[in-house]
Amino acid sequence: DAGITQSPRHKVTETGTPVTLRCHQTENHRYMYWYRQDPGHGLRLIHYSYGVKDTDKGEVSDGYSVSRSKTEDFLLTLESATSSQTSVYFCAISVGTGTDRETQYFGPGTRLLVL
Amino acid sequence: DQQVKQNSPSLSVQEGRISILNCDYTNSMFDYFLWYKKYPAEGPTFLISISSIKDKNEDGRFTVFLNKSAKHLSLHIVPSQPGDSAVYFCAARGSGSARQLTFGSGTQLTVLP
Numbered sequence: 001d002a003g004i005t006q007s008p009r010h011k012v013t014e015t016g017t018p019v020t021l022r023c024h025q026t027e028n029h030r031y032m033y034w035y036r037q038d039p040g041h042g043l044r045l046i047h048y049s050y051g052v053k054d055t056d057k058g059e060v061s062d063g064y065s066v067s068r069s070k071t072e073d074f075l076l077t078l079e080s081a082t083s084s085q086t087s088v089y090f091c092a093i094s095v096g097t098g099t100d101r102e103t104q105y106f107g108p109g110t111r112l113l114v115l
Numbered sequence: 116d117q118q119v120k121q122n123s124p125s126l127s128v129q130e131g132r133i134s135i136l137n138c139d140y141t142n143s144m145f146d147y148f149l150w151y152k153k154y155p156a157e158g159p160t161f162l163i164s165i166s167s168i169k170d171k172n173e174d175g176r177f178t179v180f181l182n183k184s185a186k187h188l189s190l191h192i193v194p195s196q197p198g199d200s201a202v203y204f205c206a207a208r209g210s211g212s213a214r215q216l217t218f219g220s221g222t223q224l225t226v227l228p
Contacts, residue, residue, distance in 0.1 A: 004158075031214055042119075042204055042218035043159070058215065090158055094214050102208075103149065104216055106158035 003027045004107035006091050012113045019078040021110050023091030025071075031094035032074040033058075033104065034066060036087040043090065049074055081114045088112070118142045119207050121219035129227050134192040136222050138205035141186060145207035149216070150179060150190045153202045162203075163190070195226045 003026035013019050023032060031050055035043040035058075045058030047066040055066050063085060065077045078085055091107040120139045128134045136150075146167045151159035165172040165179045165188070172179050178191045192199055202223050206216040 033215075035218075040220055042121075042220040043206075043216075044218070045215055048215065059217075102147070102214060103161050103164060104206075104214075105161060106151075108158045109156075 004091060004093060004105065006089075006107040006110050008110060009108065010111050012115065013081050014115050015082055016080050019081050019112065019114075021076045021089055021091075021112070023074045023076070023107060025074075025093050027093075027095075028071055029093040029095060030071075032068065033092040033094070034064075034074070034076045035090045035092065035106075036060065036085075037090060037109075038087050046076065046089075078112075081112075083114050086112060086114045116141070117220070118145075119205060119217050119219040121203075121205060121222050123222050124220070125223040125225070127225045127227060128195045130197055131194045134190075134195045134199065134224055134226065136190040136192075136203050136205075136224065138188045138190075138219050139186060140188075140207050142207070142209070142217075143186070144210050145217075146210050147208040148179070148181060148188050149206045149208070150177075151204045151206060152199075153204065153221070159204060192224075195224075197226045197228050200224055200226050 005024045007022045033048040034046040037043050044060045049055045049068040067075045089110045092104040096102040149164040150162040152162050153159040163177045181188045202221045204221045205219045
């Protein structure tokens with residue numbers, strides 16, 4: 001258990017509404033990530049953060065924004081939710097240093113349904 | 116274009132036998148590879164990893180093999196147990212400082228009792 005929690009765990013929303021998902025870690029890790037998981041695609045990186053207020057885009061960032069005002073919290077916002085954003089969202093942290101020891105650990109996920 | 120591919124969406128194996136899960140990649144800049152296991156309604160859990168400077172890493176029943184010339188890695192589970200039934204993802208990390216992982220699409224392993 002890498003001390004990662006995600007909230008909410010389940011969310012149903014309507015097209016066009018903004019949605020914010022929260023990732024919280026308890027161990028002060030520098031790197032945090034947001035992924036989405038869809039059938040046939042594995043996990044795809046949305047955005048990541050390498051420190052407070054330091055964020056960058058991943059592979060599928062369109063329609064998403066992120067913020068990190070504290071080390072422990074990484075927020076993912078769907079600015080105007082669309083049905084194509086129905087997915088399971090996972091937050092991850094990077095633990096360890098050095099090529100042979102660095103690993104990402106994942107939170108339990110948020111299941112989002114956009115109607 | 117998928118840089119990490121798992122071409123078998125599913126695999127069934129008898130309990131006690133060996134499970135072999137395969138993964139191919141195209142980017143020669145990947146320097147670190149990981150395998151994750153995922154149960155339904157849970158987050159992926161880290162299983163085992165291997166650096167590009169090695170060709171084998173072993174941890175209990177799990178062994179990962181890396182063939183850099185073929186850009187291929189495999190996960191061997193011996194002996195397979197029913198509790199190993201899950202989706203397995205391989206992932207590869209680029210050499211950039213952001214430590215981003217690129218994932219394959221996953222293989223559903225079913226271990227039959």
